[in-house]
Amino acid sequence: MEEISVCEALIALLGIEKVLVPGSTGYNTSLSSYFSPQAAAVLPACFVTPQTVVDVSTLVKILTSSENGGPHDFAVRGGGHTWFANANSAPGAVTIDMRGLNSIEFSADKSSVSVGAGATWDLIYDKLDPLGLSVAGGRVAGVGVGGLTLGGGISYFGPREGLTCNQAISFEIVLADGSVVEANEKQNADLWWGLRGGSNNFGIVTRINFRTFEQRSLLWSTLTLNPLTEPFEGETPPFYKPILELPTISNALATTITASMSTLAQNSVALQKPQAARYMTATTTFIPTEAMIRATYDAFNSSFSLLEGVAGLMWAANIEPLGVLNLLLKLHYGPVSQKKIIVPNTPLPPQIYKRGGADTNALGLTKQESSLAICLISPAWSDAAHDEQVYSAARSLMSDIEEKAKKLGVYDPYIYLDYAAPWQDVIKGYGEENVKMLQALRKRVDPVGVFTRMVKGGFKIPEES
Structure with missing residues (x-):
């Protein structure tokens, strides 16, 4: 047919x-x-x-x-x-x-919220903010609930609450034979575990129940642009004052606000507006020692030569360390000049992958005790004719960063699914033991391999050797 x-x-x-x-x-x-x-x-x-x-x-x-x-x-x-x-x-x-499955319903005591998997995080925050509640969900309006959760999920609340996937109390999922099952800690517990990081390998998730928590205060947020040569000194609020006291490149772009999650999620869209440019991401993970952060900058700086002639390019590497400040390195190719800047951003302490139980998800971080940094390549450019040049440069930069991390003994094989590029072997990075468990789960719920072979997209569980 x-x-x-x-x-x-x-x-x-x-x-x-x-x-x-x-x-x-x-x-x-x-x-x-x-x-x-x-x-x-x-x-x-x-x-x-x-x-x-x-x-x-x-x-x-x-x-x-x-x-x-x-x-x-x-x-x-x-x-x-x-x-x-x-x-x-x-x-x-x-x-x-x-996206038609976007219902949002609270439990009787509002300790949990049941969300259609087609909803976006801004819709959830619009419902939760007026009630003084929140969930450890996505940071950008328009991002889907299902995709972020199945990939792990980094949240502004991560340091306190943990990864988004660990806040998922229960999943409703349609399996390959069309049956509808519930997966939680007591029912289909292996599937509940596998869905927490296992992408779209097991079925179509239609609903997720999340734990809620009180969040009556607004969140404090700041954006500053600083030259590379300035040291970090001082404090206010105690942890963030050093950043605010650094001389800024442009006062017009330095902003400090207190706002709800709804507002912050909408503000994040302004940084990368949908279809305003061509986008991509790729990622790797390492222990953020000073030597490794410097090595990342050196690799980033060396990658510029691969990008000559790319129209409307913004070349960016974002380090999201679990325990120190975010650093965003950017290069703009404009008609007049090139600019390199560092933007300190939100800190993510190591609890982010421990809270809620690292062994209750498929991500393979159970035995990791060190702080980890997720390094993200996130360029934007204007012309499709330069796609392959940008993709090639990104792969080269990722390879260079990983090689430096291995030489310094700080490389970690974990790849954050929600930032990954299609050429990256995400599931393999969860570790051999978890891969075998995911393979066994797939054999149980999808023995024909519908979601491995017929369903496009996602990051697939490796075939058994």
């Missing part, structure tokens, strides 16, 4: 309002809602927009059926924030757009 015929069959079964075909307003709106132009350039045969878990179950049964020329490849998207092509859309096939 041709894929377009699958879309026609879905229209007959689910209704034209839930199946968006090329040329329709809904189809074009779905394309324009992706974060990066690279993702938006992928053209599925149709988008399907389920509104209930029953819709999702029906879709999986149809797409995996051997009848009518099946089974058929498909993809699943939530917030659509993953940047690379085919990460959350299936070219010429069916893409399931989960």
Whole structure:
């Protein structure tokens, strides 16, 4: 059966309002809602927009059926924030757009919140902020709940509460056979563990229950731009005053605010507006010794030569250390000059991957006792003709940083899924023991390998050797 015929069959079964075909307003709106132009350039045969878990179950049964020329490849998207092509859309096939499953419901005592996996974090904060509550969720409006949680999840509340995935009390998930199951600490506990970092390898998550906590105070936030040569001195508030007392490059860009999570999430969008440029990310992990931070800067500085002629480029390496200050190194190629700056940002102490139990997720950080730094490459540029040049430079820079980390004895194989590039072997970085456990889990819940072989996107569990 041709894929377009699958879309026609879905229209007959689910209704034209839930199946968006090329040329329709809904189809074009779905394309324009992706974060990066690279993702938006992928053209599925149709988008399907389920509104209930029953819709999702029906879709999986149809797409995996051997009848009518099946089974058929498909993809699943939530917030659509993953940047690379085919990460959350299936070219010429069916893409399931989960954003219709965006309900937000509280438990009777408001100690937890049940969230549709297609919701975005700003929608959750809009509901929680007026109640003086919050969750350890994403930092940017528009980022999907499902994708961030299944990848681990870094939060402003991480130092106090831990990773986002460790706040997930329970998952509702549609498996490869279309069945709907609940996964929590007592029921399908192996699946609950695997979903905490295991990406889209086991099914389609339709709902997640998160633990809530009181957050009646506003959050304090600051952005300053500082020259590379200044030392860190002084304090105010006790921990942040050294940053504020540094001379800034531009007072107009130095801002200090107290705001709700809703406001902070919306403000973060201004730093990287959807489809305003071409984007990518790649990441690695190391112990942030002084020597390693200096080595990262040296590698970053050396990478400039690979980027000559790239139009509208902002070249950035962001170090998110677990225990010291964030450093954001940037290079702008403009018509007049180049600029290099460091931006100190939010500290993330090592508790971020320990709170909630490092052994209750698949990330493989159980035995790690050192503070870790996640190093993120996050460039932006204007012309698709320079895509491969930027990707190549990013791979080279990542390789250089990793080589330096290994020589200094501070390299860690963990790769943060939500920042990873498509060429990175994320799941392998969770460690051999966890990979074997994930393989066993996949064999139990998806013995045919639907979500490994048929479902586009995500970071797949390695095949058994």
